Amino acid sequence: MALLIVAVVPLKAYADPGSGWMLWQIAGAAFLGVVYQCRKFLTRLRKRR
Amino acid sequence: MPEVPHASEEEKVTPAVSFRDPGGYVSVSKDRVIRTVLPDGLGNLNACLSSPVARNFVARGALIATHTLHPGPAATRGEVQVEHPRIPFASYPHEWPPVMLHAAAQLTLELSSALLDEGRGLKDATPTNILFRGPSPVFVDVLSFENRAPLDPIWLAGAQFARTFLIPLLLHRRTGFPVHELFLFQRDGIAPAEAVRRLPRARRWFPPDLGLVTLPAYAARLENDRLYRPRQTRDAGEAQFILAHHFRALRKKLDRLAPRPAASAWSNYEAACPSYSPEQHAAKRQFVERTLREIKPSRVLDVGSNNGEFSMLAADAGASVVSIDRDPETVAALWRSANAGGFAILPLVVDFARPTPPAGWLGREHAGFLERAESFFDCAMLLAVIHHLMVTDQIPLAQIFDAIAALTTRWVVIEYVGPRDPLFHRLARGRDALYRWYSRPAFDECARRSFDIVNFLDIQSSDRAIYLLRRKS
Numbered sequence: 001m002a003l004l005i006v007a008v009v010p011l012k013a014y015a016d017p018g019s020g021w022m023l024w025q026i027a028g029a030a031f032l033g034v035v036y037q038c039r040k041f042l043t044r045l046r047k048r049r
Numbered sequence: 050m051p052e053v054p055h056a057s058e059e060e061k062v063t064p065a066v067s068f069r070d071p072g073g074y075v076s077v078s079k080d081r082v083i084r085t086v087l088p089d090g091l092g093n094l095n096a097c098l099s100s101p102v103a104r105n106f107v108a109r110g111a112l113i114a115t116h117t118l119h120p121g122p123a124a125t126r127g128e129v130q131v132e133h134p135r136i137p138f139a140s141y142p143h144e145w146p147p148v149m150l151h152a153a154a155q156l157t158l159e160l161s162s163a164l165l166d167e168g169r170g171l172k173d174a175t176p177t178n179i180l181f182r183g184p185s186p187v188f189v190d191v192l193s194f195e196n197r198a199p200l201d202p203i204w205l206a207g208a209q210f211a212r213t214f215l216i217p218l219l220l221h222r223r224t225g226f227p228v229h230e231l232f233l234f235q236r237d238g239i240a241p242a243e244a245v246r247r248l249p250r251a252r253r254w255f256p257p258d259l260g261l262v263t264l265p266a267y268a269a270r271l272e273n274d275r276l277y278r279p280r281q282t283r284d285a286g287e288a289q290f291i292l293a294h295h296f297r298a299l300r301k302k303l304d305r306l307a308p309r310p311a312a313s314a315w316s317n318y319e320a321a322c323p324s325y326s327p328e329q330h331a332a333k334r335q336f337v338e339r340t341l342r343e344i345k346p347s348r349v350l351d352v353g354s355n356n357g358e359f360s361m362l363a364a365d366a367g368a369s370v371v372s373i374d375r376d377p378e379t380v381a382a383l384w385r386s387a388n389a390g391g392f393a394i395l396p397l398v399v400d401f402a403r404p405t406p407p408a409g410w411l412g413r414e415h416a417g418f419l420e421r422a423e424s425f426f427d428c429a430m431l432l433a434v435i436h437h438l439m440v441t442d443q444i445p446l447a448q449i450f451d452a453i454a455a456l457t458t459r460w461v462v463i464e465y466v467g468p469r470d471p472l473f474h475r476l477a478r479g480r481d482a483l484y485r486w487y488s489r490p491a492f493d494e495c496a497r498r499s500f501d502i503v504n505f506l507d508i509q510s511s512d513r514a515i516y517l518l519r520r521k522s
Contacts (some may be wrong), residue, residue, distance in 0.1 A: 014069060015173040017206025020241050020269030022276055024260070026296070029202040032291040033282060040286075049052075 067250075067374040068410075072192040082135050083118070088127040090192045093172070097194035102163045106188065111156055113189040136187060137348070138371050138425065141174040141415045142213075143403055144235040144397040146381035147221045149186075150228055152181040152388075154214035154303055156186045161204070161486050162296040165289065170197045176232070181395050183369070184388040189334075199285040204292060210299065212238035215261055218306040220247055223258070229377060229398050233408055242267040257302045284353035309384065313378035322474050326432060329508050333515055334362070336506040337432070337462060340517050341366040344460050346428030353403045353434030357383035359392065363430065364392040371426070373418075374399035401434070401452075402442035419455070428460040432515070436466040440484070442474040446495045454499035460519055461500060465492050467512030489514065 067075045073089020076083050086094045095407035098115065099105050106112035107162075118130040142150060145486050146394065153176050161171050171178075171193045178190040204210075205350045215240050215490060223249060230237060243265040253263045263407075282288040325333065341363055349363040354372035361395060364387075372394055374380050378398045387394040399405055405418040431453065437443045453461055468484045496502060500518035507514045 014071060014177070015206050015209040015521070016237065017277065018212070018240070018269075019266070019272035019276065020265035020267065020290065021211055022203075023268040023271055025203055025207055026143045026266045026280065029280065029282075029291045030203035030293065032294050033287055035284070036287045036290045 068352040069412075070190075070192055074146045077135070080124070080135060082130050082133040084115075084133060084191070086131060086192065089128075091129065092196065093131065093192040094131065096169050096196045097191040100164065100167060100169055100194065102160070102167055102169070102510050103191075103194065106160060106163075110182065110185060111187060112160070112327070113187055113191065115191050117355055124369055131191075133189065136180040136189065137369055138182055138395055139416070140397050141232065141405070141408070143229050143231075143408065143415075144418070145176075145229055145401055146377040146396075146398055147182075147218060148381040149181065149213065149306055149384055151218060151303070153296075154218070155209070156188055157210065157214070158296065158299055158444060159301060160188055161206075162293075162300070163195070165197075165292055165296065168197055168199060170204065170292075171206055175213050175237070177236075182183055184384050185502060187252050189440060198279070198281075198449050200283075200288050201279065202282050202291040203280050204295060207295070207299070211261060211265070212237075212240055213298070215302055215306060216241065216244045218303075218308065219258060219261055220244060221238060222306055222414060223248055223252055227369050228376065233405070234468045236246040236409065240269075240270050246390075247297050258306055290296050290406070308381065310382060310465045313376050317338065324466075324470070324513070325508070325511070329511060329513075330445050332506065333432075333464075333508060334358070336515050338366075339429075339502040340462055340504070341368070341428075342467060344428065344517070346460055348426045348428070350422060350426040350429045350456055352429065352431045353437065354396065355379055357386060357396065359430055360394050360396075361386070361390075361392055367395070368428070370394045371401035371422075373395045373401060375402075375444070402438055402444060411500075419452075419453065422456050424455070426457050428462065428470040430462045431465045432462065433466065435464065436470070436476055437474045439482075439487075446466075446492070449516060450495050450499055454520060457520060461518040461520070463496075463516050464517060465489060465514045465516065467492075469512040473512070 070090070071082055071087065072093045073086040103112055107114050113133045116132045119128060135138065156179060157171070163175065164170050172195045173193050178187050178188055179186045183185065217228040218225065219233055221228050222240070226247065229355070241262045244262045248258055248262060252258045308337050321498055337359055345366065346363065346368045349368040349370045351360040351363065351370055351372040354360050354374050357372055358382065360370045360372040370393060372383055376400065377398045380398045383394065383396040383402050385393070387396060399418050406412065406416040407420065408415040435449065440447060461488055467489065468474070468481060468487050476480065493502065496516065496518055500520055502516060503516040503519050505514050
């Protein structure tokens with residue numbers, strides 16, 4: 001069990017990530033990333049005031 | 050292919066058939082399920098064993114329990130062996146009605162979402178990660194767990210989740226697409242580019258069809274190598290925010306795709322083609338109920354279960370029941386009843402006259418129905434089904450009894466439906482001459498080749514009777 005606890009293994013996803021779905025997910029992630037950063041910026045701004 | 054663990058001569062072990070995951074493989078014997086975890090899979094196993102979410106799911110029976118075995122010879126190769134409790138009867142997505150696929154999708158998504166909060170996730174999302182214990186889905190692939198890269202905002206398994214759950218359910222909703230047939234021939238579901246052609250044109254440009262199928266299908270034309278580069282956000286909170294939103298969106302889509310109860314030619318069969326008066330039906334029900342309470346079977350196969358009335362009697366008598374029927378809508382209705390009422394019934398879309406064949410690579414990934422069922426049950430019930438097998442499917446009576454004898458180790462509750470019965474006559478469609486030989490004595494003679502007749506009930510004023518048979522040793 002000790003071996004299990006210290007084992008650090010790189011991710012080995014073997015499921016086909018698709019192509020169209022992948023692109024669609026990346027586009028969604030990019031959009032949500034902007035939303036997140038905007039929210040974070042606004043939160044910081046409010047705190048400064 | 051990796052070698053299977055050592056098995057004693059009495060303990061027949063199936064070859065390792067779960068070979069796709071580089072993290073390990075599973076070997077199944079009669080009573081034990083052993084998973085060998087290869088060095089590449091130790092991180093995944095650890096992600097599962099150390100997860101509080103996983104423990105919670107195990108406690109409520111939604112995730113298979115895992116026990117680490119004492120280190121054996123495999124430990125020298127850096128491998129670990131774990132054992133899981135055996136799910137009594139394995140079933141596959143090509144035997145599930147859409148509502149069971151939906152239940153499996155809900156569990157997969159629920160687990161993925163819950164794991165997100167502790168920095169973990171699922172590396173694949175396929176219905177083959179799920180088995181059903183009675184009507185309840187159980188997630189069984191513990192090597193699917195992974196520790197997520199904190200800055201990664203992409204759920205790589207999302208595409209597989211769409212191909213194998215969302216898109217088949219969408220096609221079923223739009224066109225009545227038979228999802229169970231899909232999985233017999235296409236392990237990995239249906240890609241957006243293929244699905245878009247099957248969608249009605251008018252629906253393609255509206256949600257959820259647009260986001261699930263149409264846009265990904267067009268986006269596939271822009272495929273290039275850069276697409277698959279690992280992505281990173283600026284901070285872990287951003288990745289978590291994106292994934293949480295993604296899972297919520299998938300959840301909403303899944304909720305919209307929940308299969309609705311529908312009628313089929315068989316859903317209302319008993320009402321449309323009444324084979325019994327209320328008194329006759331009560332006598333039949335009473336005989337079956339009393340018989341089940343006397344023989345106390347532990348594992349019952351109900352062939353041609355229709356609305357599951359007799360499956361529920363068997364479950365009430367303490368048996369664990371597998372109910373098979375060829376009609377997905379009646380199977381779906383039975384699953385809903387069993388799930389709502391907590392009955393130990395696993396309903397499957399299986400045609401006894403054309404049972405599920407072995408499937409997958411070399412025909413070894415998913416055993417055929419008969420292979421799984423052979424000698425598994427101690428009681429088989431064939432009520433109001435023998436005339437369909439004999440007349441509609443034209444299977445000789447002697448062969449039907451041979452097949453039943455291979456499935457049950459002890460009891461059979463079977464209904465004789467004679468050629469003078471109105472439904473038999475209707476099914477024969479003018480070919481009654483083919484069944485001139487068929488009568489109670491002919492039925493009894495066939496039955497006696499493999500079984501003793503223990504008891505029977507003549508249904509008054511009909512050409513029907515219910516038998517209790519015991520298999521000859």
